Amino acid sequence: MALDLCQSEDPKKTTTAERGPVSENDRQMISKYKVFSRSYDNVFYLLERLVFWKDEMDPRAVLVRKIPDDDLSILDVCCGTGRDSLALAKSNNTITGIDLSPHMLARARKKARMKGLTNTSFHQMNATEVGFQDQEFDVIVSSFALHEMDYEPMITALKEMHRVLKKGGRIYLVDYGREDHPVLQWVFSAYLKISYPQRVHEFLDYDWNKILGDIGFRLDAIEKCRVSRLICAMK
Ligand SMILES: C[S@@+](CC[C@H](N)C(=O)[O-])C[C@H]1O[C@@H](n2cnc3c(N)ncnc32)[C@H](O)[C@@H]1O
Numbered sequence: 001m002a003l004d005l006c007q008s009e010d011p012k013k014t015t016t017a018e019r020g021p022v023s024e025n026d027r028q029m030i031s032k033y034k035v036f037s038r039s040y041d042n043v044f045y046l047l048e049r050l051v052f053w054k055d056e057m058d059p060r061a062v063l064v065r066k067i068p069d070d071d072l073s074i075l076d077v078c079c080g081t082g083r084d085s086l087a088l089a090k091s092n093n094t095i096t097g098i099d100l101s102p103h104m105l106a107r108a109r110k111k112a113r114m115k116g117l118t119n120t121s122f123h124q125m126n127a128t129e130v131g132f133q134d135q136e137f138d139v140i141v142s143s144f145a146l147h148e149m150d151y152e153p154m155i156t157a158l159k160e161m162h163r164v165l166k167k168g169g170r171i172y173l174v175d176y177g178r179e180d181h182p183v184l185q186w187v188f189s190a191y192l193k194i195s196y197p198q199r200v201h202e203f204l205d206y207d208w209n210k211i212l213g214d215i216g217f218r219l220d221a222i223e224k225c226r227v228s229r230l231i232c233a234m235k
Helices: 024-036 041-050 059-066 081-088 102-114 152-164 182-195 197-203 208-215
Strands: 003-004 073-077 095-099 120-126 137-143 167-176 218-225 229-235
Touching: 041 102, 059 137, 059 167, 059 218, 059 229, 073 152, 073 167, 081 095, 081 102, 081 120, 081 137, 081 182, 081 229, 095 102, 102 120, 137 152, 137 197, 152 167, 167 197, 182 197, 208 218, 208 229
Parallel strands: 073 095, 073 137, 095 120, 137 167
Antiparallel strands: 003 120, 167 229, 218 229
């Protein structure tokens, strides 16, 4: 569902030209990220530097290395403030970011403008109802977003990613994963307990081969990083 395709950097100026109803869950998500958008980049930049202190531990760095600079059209689903979008836009590729939160998108647009990027665009859209044509994108990325969704919306979002991805295209999903280091796993579990509902613990044990296989993807690899992983699959 395209909620608002306005490119304004000020979320207050975005129209509410919604083409369909917004669910209570979506409203809660938008509200959560309205508050969080102010500190998101600073907090996560700091946290990620502490946790992913070597490049090979950092799933975002691993993701960026995997995507060639090859005139690709890339969709960043749940792009937030555009962390991945902007990292991938240092190339000839064209990046389209979508997110529910107008406040996170406003940050992404502002950062892209400050960097003088002309190959990015950001749209307010629900991952469960993506307003693009079938097979529009060569590559889809989505980082640290699927764990935020209940199981059924997550499956719907993955089906939408499958629909808009070209045949032979690749999908890269970065999200939390189990950690081998016992002390870090203990700290990570405590963080999850404080920050998220119980279902996030179940998310860590999902069978990605089955989930993605049932939708029509072929799982290529799951690369373990620190407290996270990069799931790579092909359509
Ligand atoms: C933890 S942030 C991750 C943002 C970004 N991908 C990153 O790695 O920094 C999760 C993002 O998912 C977005 N989100 C959650 N559910 C969504 C949905 N159903 N459709 C679109 N965006 C959604 C939130 O608004 C938020 O910006």
